[in-house]
Each structure stands twice: as structure tokens, then as C-alpha cells.
Amino acid sequence: MAYLWLTLCDPDPQTNGQFIYSGGLIRAVAKAGVELSVLGLSRQPGCAHRRREPNIDWHFAEDRRLNRWRRTASRFPAFAQRTRVPDMRAALATRLATGRWDAVVLDSINVGWALPHVLRHRRRHPQTRIAYLAQNDETAAARTLAEAQKGWRRAVRTADAAKTRWLERLLLRTADLVTADSPDDCRTLAALSPGRPVVFVPPGYDGTRVPSRTIDATLPRRAIVVGSFDWPAKRLSLDAFLSTAAPVFAANGIDLQIVGRTEASHVAALRKRFPSVEVVGTVPDVRPYMANARIALVPDVLGGFKLKSLDYIFNRLPIFAMDGAVPGTPLAEGRGLRLFASHAALARGVVDMIDDTASLNEQQETAYALSVGHFDWHAIGQSLVRHIQMAPVERARGPARDGRCSPVMSALGALHIVAERCSSVFEYG
Incomplete structure (x- = not known):
């Protein structure tokens, strides 16, 4: 089996939950016997790099962000544009053109911009499965960030939340398999795409296990x-x-x-x-x-x-x-x-x-x-592979499945430009 796996960036060193979860899943799936080609951003400033591990070919693109105007005009929300850099897009195009993949894995909404490219690839290779690994109720998170802002900043965040809603629903409707890392998110995301279950894929744990500990008055309060x-x-x-x-x-x-x-x-x-x-x-x-x-x-x-x-x-x-x-x-x-x-x-x-x-x-x-007995990466990796291989392959139907942008989203892009520009004027004069 061979999977093309898109993720935010190099998970090493694993300094936050997203890196721990993504890095753990990638290595667990590789240990389950899948050959992986992984694309993400480099965390080394100013350079792209590659490395090999057993069953994993890592390609890390140079992190070169789009300019502000191109970002705000895009149909994609800001965090999904983070990985949409020239080197990443070129690497994706090469692998889709030359590889026959059993599955393409979109590891979080940060790589959601790749969905239209993957759907076009699937027209030529109809047995390729698409898996979306959700790590949050992204629309709710985007709305929370918007509501915390004021003035033009709030307008910018609100427009971005609308883009997030569009992309999240597109991923939920289109992917053959959708997973989430908590039961609550499974229920929330499943409700957004009725009839399509969302599979719970928890993280594993391979850290320190303290065999015994006593909390007493000698510890600080x-x-x-x-x-x-x-x-x-x-x-x-x-x-x-x-x-x-x-x-x-x-x-x-x-x-x-x-x-x-x-x-x-x-x-x-x-x-x-x-x-x-x-x-x-x-x-x-x-x-x-x-x-x-x-x-x-x-x-x-x-x-x-x-x-x-x-x-x-x-x-x-x-x-x-x-x-x-x-x-x-x-x-x-x-x-x-x-x-x-x-x-x-x-x-x-x-x-x-x-x-x-x-x-x-x-x-x-x-x-x-x-x-004890839960959160074993090996078992989690094997389970995820089974779910991907058993997922029924969806067939693209209609414009939404092509990932095309509605007139409303185009209008939001224009609003986003105006709001961002006005925010800059007020902030910097």
C-alpha cells in the first residue's frame, strides 16, 4: 500500500499537540506496513529539505508565505493558505502526476487547499481514497477568534470564519473517510454531513509513566x-x-x-x-x-x-x-x-x-x-489503515465536489481585502 500524506509541517521536534498527533499517526501508519510520501512545510528557516525513515519519504517545502493581497483574495481561509507555498504545490503536482496512490490523506484543514487537486487526480485513478483527519471543529474555533476581536479586525476574522465553514463542509462532504481526535468532535462534524460517520482516532502516548506517586503536604500548594x-x-x-x-x-x-x-x-x-x-x-x-x-x-x-x-x-x-x-x-x-x-x-x-x-x-x-492499556500508537495506526482501506470510495458529483468556489465565497474574498486594508490603515496610519 502507498499513501500520499499532506500535513502542516515537519512534526519534529514535537513541541505541541498537533505535532505529537500528526507525527505519531504518520509513524504508526508506516509501522503498519504502508509506504508513505509525506509533504509539509520545513521548520528550518529559508530552506526545503528531505529525509528518509523506514516506510516514510519526508519532503519539507520552504515556508514562503504569499503576500497579504494574494492571501486575502484567496477563497481559502488563512490557516489553509499557510502550506499553499510554491514548493509544496509543485511537490504535490509531481506526486499526483507520477504516483498511483491507494489513499491521499489530508492531515487537518491546514492542507485543505489541496482537495481540488486530489479530486482531479481521483478522476484518473478512481480507486484512490481520500481521508480527512480533522483535529478540531474548525468553524467553531474560527468564530471564537472572530468574536474576540473588535472593529475591522473582527470583520477580517469573520470573513475568514466564513471561508473556514465553506472549506470544512467541503472536506466533510467529499472525503471518503473523516476522522476526529475526540468523540465530541466526531458528533459535531457528523451532524454537518448527515449520513457520513466520523471515526474517532485518538492519539497514542509513548511518554513517561510514573509507576507510583503520593501527593502530600510536603508539595507546594x-x-x-x-x-x-x-x-x-x-x-x-x-x-x-x-x-x-x-x-x-x-x-x-x-x-x-x-x-x-x-x-x-x-x-x-x-x-x-x-x-x-x-x-x-x-x-x-x-x-x-x-x-x-x-x-x-x-x-x-x-x-x-x-x-x-x-x-x-x-x-x-x-x-x-x-x-x-x-x-x-x-x-x-x-x-x-x-x-x-x-x-x-x-x-x-x-x-x-x-x-x-x-x-x-x-x-x-x-x-x-x-x-492503562489505552493510547497505544501501534494499535491506533493499524486501526486507521483498516478504516481507510474499508472506506467506500465516493464519486465526484457537482461543482461542490470539484472544490469550486461559490459567488458568496468570492465576495467574501473581496470583503476580506477591504477589511484587511482598512485595518492596516487604522493601525499604521
Whole structure:
């Protein structure tokens, strides 16, 4: 079997959840016996490069972004244009022209621009299956980002959210197989394309597993948030939580640490706004920080599988989270997990439980016991291959299946240009 796999960029080093998930799936599918040709962006500035692994031919394109006018005029949303660079497009054209692929895998909406090219290839090779691996309810995420803006910035984001909605629905209607990384997203995405099931494909876990741990009074009265905060939607959730929780924790003598990758400017802004919070930023190893906390927090308000939840579970940190923020695990409210309806309730829950070490130990032990035997990359890779090979091949029907853009989307592109230009005028004069 041979698959052509399009992904955002080189997943190594695996510094955030998307890289862990994509890199893990690619290698798991390769170990299941599939020959993969993988296309993505290089993370080495100013150069393209290639490398080989068993069953994997990696090609990483030079990351050269389109100019602003071409980006805003495009029918595709901004994040789907990130990978639509000349080298990536040329590599895709070459592989579609020369290869006979059992499947083409579109790993997240970031490579959704390639769908029309893949559909044209499928006309010549009708047995090629198309798989779309969703990693979020992208329309909901885009709307959340739009609603957080004001003025012309909001208009720009709103236009982009409309493009996101169009592309996401096109992928859902067209792909032979659609997967998602959480049961909640499976249900949401399936509702957008009735009659077409969405398969749950969780991440695997091959990190540290702490065999035993006791939380006691010798540990600092500390809660911790671990993760990467490159994605704007995650920053919004974190900022909203800190606005609520930081004064509550400070008033009750509870330490709060934020540990993980984010831009230096974001670290500086958080430290200025929330001086009582220890914003650590990027570290070479998060394990010592987790070992010195009593509670792990997941304050995210958007769905999708949280890879950090597996780090928490297998490093034996009890998880306090927002409702819906830890989908796809065997845990449930009261069974290895505490869930809260609001950031204020989450903060109050930490205050109420931080000194109840007996309950915290019972929670982390339950979570670990429930999760052992799950999240095996090898089994996940084999399962994904089976689903791809068994997926019924759809036949292109009508303009939407060709990926053509409607007049409404063309108009949104024009609106996006005007909004972006006006935003620049107001911002820079």
C-alpha cells in the first residue's frame, strides 16, 4: 500500500499537540506496513529539505508565505493558505502526476487547499481514497477568534470564519473517510454531513509513566497548566482563566504555574498582567514541574483532544478541567476527573480541594488505572489503515465536489481585502 500524506509541517521536534498527533499517526501508519510520501512545510528557516525513515519519504517545502493581497483574495481561509507555498504545490503536482496512490490523506484543514487537486487526480485513478483527519471543529474555533476581536479586525476574522465553514463542509462532504481526535468532535462534524460517520482516532502516548506517586503536604500548594500556547484560541482560554483565577489563588495562598511553549512577547504580557502567576514559558523538560504540583488544570473552552491530559494522567497529576475540555479519555466526572462549568467554578474547585490530599491521590490513581492499556500508537495506526482501506470510495458529483468556489465565497474574498486594508490603515496610519 502507498499513501500520499499532506500535513502542516515537519512534526519534529514535537513541541505541541498537533505535532505529537500528526507525527505519531504518520509513524504508526508506516509501522503498519504502508509506504508513505509525506509533504509539509520545513521548520528550518529559508530552506526545503528531505529525509528518509523506514516506510516514510519526508519532503519539507520552504515556508514562503504569499503576500497579504494574494492571501486575502484567496477563497481559502488563512490557516489553509499557510502550506499553499510554491514548493509544496509543485511537490504535490509531481506526486499526483507520477504516483498511483491507494489513499491521499489530508492531515487537518491546514492542507485543505489541496482537495481540488486530489479530486482531479481521483478522476484518473478512481480507486484512490481520500481521508480527512480533522483535529478540531474548525468553524467553531474560527468564530471564537472572530468574536474576540473588535472593529475591522473582527470583520477580517469573520470573513475568514466564513471561508473556514465553506472549506470544512467541503472536506466533510467529499472525503471518503473523516476522522476526529475526540468523540465530541466526531458528533459535531457528523451532524454537518448527515449520513457520513466520523471515526474517532485518538492519539497514542509513548511518554513517561510514573509507576507510583503520593501527593502530600510536603508539595507546594500549587496548580499547574502545561501545554503549548501558539494557537490563538488557546491563548484566549488561558487569558480568560487567569483573569478570573489569578486573584482567587493569590488570596488563598495557592501558587499557579504556566509551563510550556509560547512566544516571548506573550510570556512578557502575561507576567505584566498577572504578577502573582509564575509564567515559566518554554522548558526543556516539563516533568520536574509536574512533579512539584498538586493539581493539573485544563482551562480550555474549545473541544478537541488535549495531549497534555495524557501527560497529566501518566505523570499522576489529578486533573481539574472545564466541561468538555478532556474528551476522548476513559475518565468522567467523579471517575479520575473533576469538571467545572466555568472558570470561576474551576478556580473555586482548586481552592476547595488543594489540601484534600487523600482525594487528590485517589483521583490520580483512578485516572491512571482507567487509562492503562489505552493510547497505544501501534494499535491506533493499524486501526486507521483498516478504516481507510474499508472506506467506500465516493464519486465526484457537482461543482461542490470539484472544490469550486461559490459567488458568496468570492465576495467574501473581496470583503476580506477591504477589511484587511482598512485595518492596516487604522493601525499604521
